Amino acid sequence: MRDWLRAVEKLIIRWGIKSGERGARVGCALFCTRTGQWGAIDGDKLFLPASNNKLWTTAVALDQLGSHYRWxxxxxxxxxxxxxxxxxxxxxxxxxxxxxxxxxxxxxxxxxxxxxxxxxxxxxxxxxxxxxxxxxxxxxxxxxxxxxxxxxxxxxxxxxxxxxxxxxxxxxxxxxxxxxxxxxxxxxxxxxxxxxxxxxxxxxxxxxxxxxxxxxxxxxxxxxxxxxxxxxxxxxxxxxxxxxxxxxxxxxxxxxxxxxxxxxSPLLSQVIQRVNRESDNLSAEILLRTLGKESRSEVCEEAGVNKVKKILHTWGLKGPECYVDGSGLSTYNLSSPNALAELLHLQLQHPDFPIFLDSLSRYGQYGTLAERASSLPAGIEVAAKTGSLANVRTLSGYLLENGYPIIGFSFLINGLVDEENGEGLQDDFLHELAALSKN
Known part of the structure; x- marks a missing residue:
C-alpha cells in the first residue's frame, strides 16, 4: 500500500505542475479487498463532496426503505x-x-x-x-x-x-x-x-x-x-x-x-440507478424526504437528514462532517475521503450490495462516466459515483476485476481553476490504480 500511495502522490504532483492547478486540494483514500490494507493521502481533510453525497443518501435509503419501496x-x-x-x-x-x-x-x-x-x-x-x-x-x-x-x-x-x-x-x-x-x-x-x-x-x-x-x-x-x-x-x-x-x-x-x-413508481432499486448512475438530484432529494417521512408523520428534509446521520452512526461510521441535503448540491456539505471509503467498505457486506454496486456508473460504458475514454486492462472495470460542482470534481467507488471489487477508493478534488483538469486527473488516477492492481 505504501508503494501505491507514493505512486498516487507523484501522479498528483506531476498533474499540478503540468495543468497549473497547484492551488487545488486533492484527497485520496484506498483499501484493498485482497490484503485488507488501507492507505490515504490527506484522508481526513474535509472536501465539498458534490454528488458523492448521494452515496450516503442511497446507502441509507436502500437499507431503511428496502429495494422494493415504491411511491x-x-x-x-x-x-x-x-x-x-x-x-x-x-x-x-x-x-x-x-x-x-x-x-x-x-x-x-x-x-x-x-x-x-x-x-x-x-x-x-x-x-x-x-x-x-x-x-x-x-x-x-x-x-x-x-x-x-x-x-x-x-x-x-x-x-x-x-x-x-x-x-x-x-x-x-x-x-x-x-x-x-x-x-x-x-x-x-x-x-x-x-x-x-x-x-x-x-x-x-x-x-x-x-x-x-x-x-x-x-x-x-x-x-x-x-x-x-x-x-x-x-x-x-x-x-x-x-x-x-x-x-x-x-x-x-x-x-x-x-x-x-x-x-x-418503479422499485427503489431502479430509482437509485437514476440517483447514482445519472446523478439525478431530484430523485436523491425525494429519497431523503421519504426517509424523513418514515420517521415522522409528514415529509421533512430535516428529519431525513437526521435519519441518515443516525443510521450511519449505528453502522459504526463517522459519516460526513456536514450533511445537509440528499443530492450534494449544497455548498454546506463536507466529507472526507476516509469517511466515504469506510462507507464503501461497509457496503461490501450489505445484503443489497449487488443493487448498490449496479447503481453506480461504469467507466467508459454508461452513466455519468460513459464518455470517459476507457483503456483499462482486460478484465478491469470501474464502478463509481461522480461529483461535479463549480471548481469541484469528486469520484468514489470500486475497481473491479472480473466483476469483483478488488480496490475501493475515494478521490476528492476541490479548488480547481478548470474542472476539465480534474477529470483528467481522475482518469490518470484510475489508470494508475489499474496498473498497480496488476503488480
Missing part, C-alpha cells in the same frame, strides 16, 4: 370533483399520464368535472435544498422538490445541429412555455445559462451549445401546474372532454368515492 400517485374522480394526490414519485412522466388517461377512458370516463383539487400534503416544504445556489434555480439540475412531479419537473429544449445558429425549442408543446435564446454553436461541451421568470415558465437561454449534444433542460416554476397541464393533454388525446377553465385549488383531500386510480 404512489392517486387520481380520484367523482361526478363533481377530480382529486390528484402526489406521493413524491420522482419518475412520473408523460407516458404515465397517458396510462392514467387510458384507464379513465376504459372505465367509462368521457368528461372531467369542473372542480379540481390538488393534494400536495406529502411535501409542502421549501422546494429547494439548504445551501443551494440561488442563481442556479432555473437550471434543470435544480428542479423543484414537490409532491407532484412530471418529467423530473424539467423542460427539455433542443436545437437542430444542422442549423446555422441554435434555435432552441421546447419538447413539450404547452401554451404556458415561452422561450427566447441567444446562443452560438461550439464543438466542445455546452456552456449554457438558463434563466426563468418568477412564477411562470418563461425561459431565456444563452451561451454556447454543443453540436454533439444540442439540448439543455430548464426547471419548471411549478411541478403541480406542469403535472396538470400534461395530464390535461393526455386526457384530451384519449377523447376525454376537459373543461377549458377548471376551478383548481389545493386541499388535503383524498378521493374515496367514485373512480380511484393508483399509479406506482
Amino acid at each position: 404512489m400517485t392517486q387520481v380520484g374522480i367523482s361526478h363533481d370533483m377530480l382529486t390528484i394526490s402526489g406521493g413524491g414519485d420522482p419518475t412520473f412522466n408523460e407516458q404515465d399520464a397517458r396510462m392514467i388517461a387510458q384507464r379513465m377512458w376504459v372505465r367509462g370516463m368521457d368528461k372531467l368535472p369542473h372542480r379540481w383539487i390538488v393534494n400536495q400534503a406529502w411535501c409542502n416544504e421549501e422546494p429547494w435544498g439548504v445551501g443551494w445556489r440561488w442563481d442556479d434555480l432555473a437550471e434543470g439540475y435544480t428542479a423543484r422538490i414537490e409532491s407532484l412531479i412530471m418529467e423530473g419537473n424539467r423542460i427539455l429544449f433542443k436545437a437542430d445541429p444542422q442549423g446555422e445558429t441554435p434555435h432552441l425549442i421546447p419538447m413539450q408543446k404547452l401554451k404556458t412555455i415561452k422561450v427566447t435564446s441567444h446562443c452560438m454553436w461550439t464543438d466542445g461541451p455546452s456552456d449554457m445559462v438558463v434563466k426563468r421568470k418568477d412564477s411562470a415558465n418563461h425561459f431565456h437561454l444563452s451561451g454556447k451549445l454543443s453540436r454533439k449534444e444540442p439540448e439543455i433542460a430548464g426547471a419548471v416554476w411549478s411541478g403541480a401546474q406542469y403535472f396538470l397541464e400534461i395530464l390535461r393533454g393526455a386526457c384530451q388525446q384519449e377523447g376525454i372532454q376537459v373543461p377549458e377553465y377548471p376551478e383548481i385549488r389545493e386541499g388535503n383531500i383524498t378521493q374515496r368515492k367514485g373512480m380511484v386510480l393508483k399509479h406506482y
Whole structure:
C-alpha cells in the first residue's frame, strides 16, 4: 500500500505542475479487498463532496426503505370533483399520464368535472435544498422538490445541429412555455445559462451549445401546474372532454368515492440507478424526504437528514462532517475521503450490495462516466459515483476485476481553476490504480 500511495502522490504532483492547478486540494483514500490494507493521502481533510453525497443518501435509503419501496400517485374522480394526490414519485412522466388517461377512458370516463383539487400534503416544504445556489434555480439540475412531479419537473429544449445558429425549442408543446435564446454553436461541451421568470415558465437561454449534444433542460416554476397541464393533454388525446377553465385549488383531500386510480413508481432499486448512475438530484432529494417521512408523520428534509446521520452512526461510521441535503448540491456539505471509503467498505457486506454496486456508473460504458475514454486492462472495470460542482470534481467507488471489487477508493478534488483538469486527473488516477492492481 505504501508503494501505491507514493505512486498516487507523484501522479498528483506531476498533474499540478503540468495543468497549473497547484492551488487545488486533492484527497485520496484506498483499501484493498485482497490484503485488507488501507492507505490515504490527506484522508481526513474535509472536501465539498458534490454528488458523492448521494452515496450516503442511497446507502441509507436502500437499507431503511428496502429495494422494493415504491411511491404512489392517486387520481380520484367523482361526478363533481377530480382529486390528484402526489406521493413524491420522482419518475412520473408523460407516458404515465397517458396510462392514467387510458384507464379513465376504459372505465367509462368521457368528461372531467369542473372542480379540481390538488393534494400536495406529502411535501409542502421549501422546494429547494439548504445551501443551494440561488442563481442556479432555473437550471434543470435544480428542479423543484414537490409532491407532484412530471418529467423530473424539467423542460427539455433542443436545437437542430444542422442549423446555422441554435434555435432552441421546447419538447413539450404547452401554451404556458415561452422561450427566447441567444446562443452560438461550439464543438466542445455546452456552456449554457438558463434563466426563468418568477412564477411562470418563461425561459431565456444563452451561451454556447454543443453540436454533439444540442439540448439543455430548464426547471419548471411549478411541478403541480406542469403535472396538470400534461395530464390535461393526455386526457384530451384519449377523447376525454376537459373543461377549458377548471376551478383548481389545493386541499388535503383524498378521493374515496367514485373512480380511484393508483399509479406506482418503479422499485427503489431502479430509482437509485437514476440517483447514482445519472446523478439525478431530484430523485436523491425525494429519497431523503421519504426517509424523513418514515420517521415522522409528514415529509421533512430535516428529519431525513437526521435519519441518515443516525443510521450511519449505528453502522459504526463517522459519516460526513456536514450533511445537509440528499443530492450534494449544497455548498454546506463536507466529507472526507476516509469517511466515504469506510462507507464503501461497509457496503461490501450489505445484503443489497449487488443493487448498490449496479447503481453506480461504469467507466467508459454508461452513466455519468460513459464518455470517459476507457483503456483499462482486460478484465478491469470501474464502478463509481461522480461529483461535479463549480471548481469541484469528486469520484468514489470500486475497481473491479472480473466483476469483483478488488480496490475501493475515494478521490476528492476541490479548488480547481478548470474542472476539465480534474477529470483528467481522475482518469490518470484510475489508470494508475489499474496498473498497480496488476503488480
